[in-house]
Amino acid sequence: MTIIVKDIGTVDVEKGKDLLSIAYELGFKDALSALVNAQPKDLSHIPQDGDAVEFITFKHGLGKEIYWHSTAHLMAYAVKNLHPDAILGIGPATDDGFYYDFLIDKPLSDDDLAGIEEEMRRILDEDHRFKRVELSKDEMRELLTERGETLKVELLNDIEDEVISGYWLGEFFDLCRGPHLPSTSYIGAFKLLSVAGAYWRGDEERPMLSRIYGISFPTVEELERHLKLLEEAKRRDHRLIGRQMDLFSIEEKVGSGLVLWHPKGAVILDIIQRFWTDEHIKHGYQIVQTPHIMRDMLFKTSGHYDFYIDNMYTLNVEGTEYVLKPMNCPAHFLIYMSEIRSYRDLPIRYAEMGTVYRRERSGTLHGLLRVRGFTIDDAHIFCTPEQITEEVKKCLKFSVFFIETFGFTDYHFELSVRDPLNKDKYAGSDEEWERAEEALLKAAREVGFEPVRMEGEAVFYGPKLDLKLHDALGRIWQATTIQFDFNLPARFGAVYVDTDGERKEVVVIHRALLGSMERFMGTLIEHYGGDFPLWIAPVQARVLSVSDKFIKYARKVHDILKGDGIRSELDDRDARLQQKIRDAEVMKVPYMLIVGEKEEKEGLVSVRVRKRGNIGTVHLNEFIDNIKSEIESKSTPSMLKKE
RNA sequence: GCCCAUGUAGCUCAGUCGGUAGAGCACCUGCAUGGUAAGCAGGCGGUCACCAGUUCGAAUCUGGUCGUGGGCUCCA
Numbered sequence: 001m002t003i004i005v006k007d008i009g010t011v012d013v014e015k016g017k018d019l020l021s022i023a024y025e026l027g028f029k030d031a032l033s034a035l036v037n038a039q040p041k042d043l044s045h046i047p048q049d050g051d052a053v054e055f056i057t058f059k060h061g062l063g064k065e066i067y068w069h070s071t072a073h074l075m076a077y078a079v080k081n082l083h084p085d086a087i088l089g090i091g092p093a094t095d096d097g098f099y100y101d102f103l104i105d106k107p108l109s110d111d112d113l114a115g116i117e118e119e120m121r122r123i124l125d126e127d128h129r130f131k132r133v134e135l136s137k138d139e140m141r142e143l144l145t146e147r148g149e150t151l152k153v154e155l156l157n158d159i160e161d162e163v164i165s166g167y168w169l170g171e172f173f174d175l176c177r178g179p180h181l182p183s184t185s186y187i188g189a190f191k192l193l194s195v196a197g198a199y200w201r202g203d204e205e206r207p208m209l210s211r212i213y214g215i216s217f218p219t220v221e222e223l224e225r226h227l228k229l230l231e232e233a234k235r236r237d238h239r240l241i242g243r244q245m246d247l248f249s250i251e252e253k254v255g256s257g258l259v260l261w262h263p264k265g266a267v268i269l270d271i272i273q274r275f276w277t278d279e280h281i282k283h284g285y286q287i288v289q290t291p292h293i294m295r296d297m298l299f300k301t302s303g304h305y306d307f308y309i310d311n312m313y314t315l316n317v318e319g320t321e322y323v324l325k326p327m328n329c330p331a332h333f334l335i336y337m338s339e340i341r342s343y344r345d346l347p348i349r350y351a352e353m354g355t356v357y358r359r360e361r362s363g364t365l366h367g368l369l370r371v372r373g374f375t376i377d378d379a380h381i382f383c384t385p386e387q388i389t390e391e392v393k394k395c396l397k398f399s400v401f402f403i404e405t406f407g408f409t410d411y412h413f414e415l416s417v418r419d420p421l422n423k424d425k426y427a428g429s430d431e432e433w434e435r436a437e438e439a440l441l442k443a444a445r446e447v448g449f450e451p452v453r454m455e456g457e458a459v460f461y462g463p464k465l466d467l468k469l470h471d472a473l474g475r476i477w478q479a480t481t482i483q484f485d486f487n488l489p490a491r492f493g494a495v496y497v498d499t500d501g502e503r504k505e506v507v508v509i510h511r512a513l514l515g516s517m518e519r520f521m522g523t524l525i526e527h528y529g530g531d532f533p534l535w536i537a538p539v540q541a542r543v544l545s546v547s548d549k550f551i552k553y554a555r556k557v558h559d560i561l562k563g564d565g566i567r568s569e570l571d572d573r574d575a576r577l578q579q580k581i582r583d584a585e586v587m588k589v590p591y592m593l594i595v596g597e598k599e600e601k602e603g604l605v606s607v608r609v610r611k612r613g614n615i616g617t618v619h620l621n622e623f624i625d626n627i628k629s630e631i632e633s634k635s636t637p638s639m640l641k642k643e
Numbered sequence: 644g645c646c647c648a649u650g651u652a653g654c655u656c657a658g659u660c661g662g663u664a665g666a667g668c669a670c671c672u673g674c675a676u677g678g679u680a681a682g683c684a685g686g687c688g689g690u691c692a693c694c695a696g697u698u699c700g701a702a703u704c705u706g707g708u709c710g711u712g713g714g715c716u717c718c719a
Contacts, residue, residue, distance in 0.1 A: 099714095109647060110713090196714030197646025204716060208646045211714070239712095243654075252692080252710050308719050327719080361644055362710095364717060459719065547676045574676085582680040596678060606679080614679055 001049035019043045020182055023055050030218075031055035032186060033066045033179045040066070042132055042179040058218050068093035070130060070181040071190050071216040076100045077172035078119035079108075079212070088174065089151050089200060089209045097215035101198055103151060108210040113192040116212070123170065124187060130180035131168040140164045144175060151200065189223035190216035193230075233473055238525035239367040245530055245538070245587060247521075248368070257365045257372030259518055264538035267567065268524075269517055271536050273353055276377055276402075276514075283398055285351040285379060290331035292355060296321040298330045303491055311359045328354035329485075329510060332380040333492045341496040341506070347383035347391055353517070354378045368522035375517040381509040384496070385435070388507055392443035392465070392482060399467050399480040399513045400447075406524060407533060407636040410470035411479070413449045415440055417463050419456030427461045428486025436484040440465045461487035471527040479520070483510045530588045531610065535634045540627065542569040542589045543605075544580040546596030553600040557593060557620060564624055566631075585610060591627065 020043035023031040035054040056063045072091035089101030144152045152175045192214040200206040217223040247265030299305040313324040355375045462484030485508045495503040514520040545554035561568035571580045592608040
């Protein structure tokens with residue numbers, strides 16, 4: 001018989017031969033699984049005449065999934081050996097590894113990981129095969145019940161199929177769709193990374209299970225490379241760099257999730273905000289500013305109050321209820337509605353660096369990325385239905401301009417739409433949703449992007465288009481969000497007078513390009529690891545005197561730089577040059593200007609670049625010209641791109 | 644909010660079996676005047692997160708509160 005193998009073509013094979021032998025004969029030595037007529041299969045599968053076969057290696061996304069999933073089974077086997085009372089939850093592969101959840105009397109802790117790894121190694125030495133079995137639902141239920149796997153029985157009951165598959169690995173059995181690796185010998189290197197609590201089926205009302213996260217690779221080298229990447233991520237942690245560079249702090253005395261911006265952090269915020277304001281004005285926005293507290297009525301009108309009150313900070317002033325604003329939209333609506341608006345006025349674009357407060361649950365707070373007080377680079381665009389596509393296109397181009405200026409070259413878009421099965425929970429008509437989705441998609445395509453469609457990810461008041469950026473380590477962060485709103489215009493009665501003299505409901509687009517300033521700063525810090533491009537570096541140059549004989553000249557250089565608008569610092573401490581250099585390097589200062597006898601005599605500076613070292617001596621004026629043009633260019637230093 | 648871990652000097656951390664605390668860095672003082680990633684010496688600095696409890700005695704044991712971290716959940 002013949003099968004069609006991807007990358008090879010039609011191949012004659014002996015009937016009854018399994019995929020593993022076929023892969024071996026054809027030289028697909030790294031194959032771990034295969035797609036047979038686009039269905040994932042174990043290599044023990046026996047193909048039929050005419051099947052289309054694609055062998056899958058670890059390099060494929062699916063290959064990784066299978067590899068990690070199989071490692072999860074191995075881990076669960078080890079856990080069951082060590083803790084026979086543990087009941088299996090679920091154990092899938094994730095984007096970067098795998099986990100398995102266990103219901104266990106005494107929750108697992110980090111200290112248990114080493115023992116589990118050891119047991120995994122012991123099992124690995126026994127070299128077990130993953131053996132697939134297919135049972136009827138009743139047989140499967142019986143087997144799982146007999147093994148005490150009550151949670152698996154619950155999962156089983158939700159499966160519609162008649163024939164249910166499971167896998168044996170030695171004494172270990174798991175309900176599982178598969179496929180799996182042929183045997184544990186394929187698992188080259190693994191590491192258990194952490195334990196955490198996780199609700200059964202993600203439901204707060206259900207029991208808390210112990211979850212173990214891990215990762216595995218075919219070779220030790222790949223594992224080590226991955227662990228190094230995790231180390232690098234740890235080294236770039238914005239909380240750590242924030243302290244090292246003295247950018248910000250979050251103090252218990254102030255309150256959780258509230259950020260104190262120190263001078264060096266605040267100066268970065270200021271640079272970003274000035275740039276932001278200038279560009280918004282250039283792009284046809286009007287800057288507005290609205291109060292931090294507003295009467296609760298406003299949020300009752302907007303409809304947020306009932307739904308969101310638990311997350312709002314409230315205060316009572318002389319018997320009147322106020323809230324700290326959790327969002328800027330209602331205030332922008334009131335500005336819009338302060339006059340009768342004509343179609344001739346539209347689009348109207350209001351932008352505000354609006355600081356909002358939301359009482360996020362304590363467990364969700366995380367450095368700058370999840371806070372309770374933050375500033376949104378918010379804007380609301382009021383327009384007619386005909387203007388939608390054009391306005392969305394402008395937002396997209398504007399967003400990309402910002403993101404790229406800040407040095408992010410990789411990103412993708414996601415279009416979040418309604419959950420088709422649950423249309424009731426959304427505001428707005430089918431027609432409005434369709435029109436808005438179409439406008440978002442059309443705008444994205446016209447600007448040259450194909451967004452990833454995310455079913456059910458839309459917020460209740462309208463569809464949205466998000467830009468997700470990829471940082472220097474390949475991690476994905478939320479940045480721009482462009483959202484339609486079918487809720488507020490109706491609630492506020494926000495209208496415009498059309499050409500026919502009729503009042504019509506205005507269309508509103510909410511958008512934030514950077515997201516929140518706090519989160520964006522966290523993203524920037526981690527992307528650059530603190531080595532900011534010159535134009536946003538909190539300190540651009542530091543003048544180091546070789547000894548205290550040259551402090552006078554050092555101060556003169558420093559004053560000239562400051563006078564030219566360059567963020568300069570002077571290190572006039574009575575310390576050795578080596579120490580001054582080290583301290584400047586630790587603070588990630590882009591340029592160190594070293595001045596001693598020679599420099600003073602001839603009006604020179606000796607220039608040292610962070611992480612690179614001494615690049616020679618130039619006249620001060622020449623240095624200033626160069627640094628100014630580098631600031632002007634907003635460029636990302638080439639030495640940073642390589643990292 | 645929930646599970647687990649955790650909280651000692653400004654920072655990073657040590658502190659054994661319960662006997663009221665230690666290092667490095669930072670800071671201050673002095674010596675050294677040093678040319679491209681930490682010169683040397685001395686000094687200052689702690690209500691051991693907070694509140695109760697057990698004990699002759701608590702950084703240490705117990706309970707609670709708050710904070711932080713890893714997750715779950717949430718993100719209008």
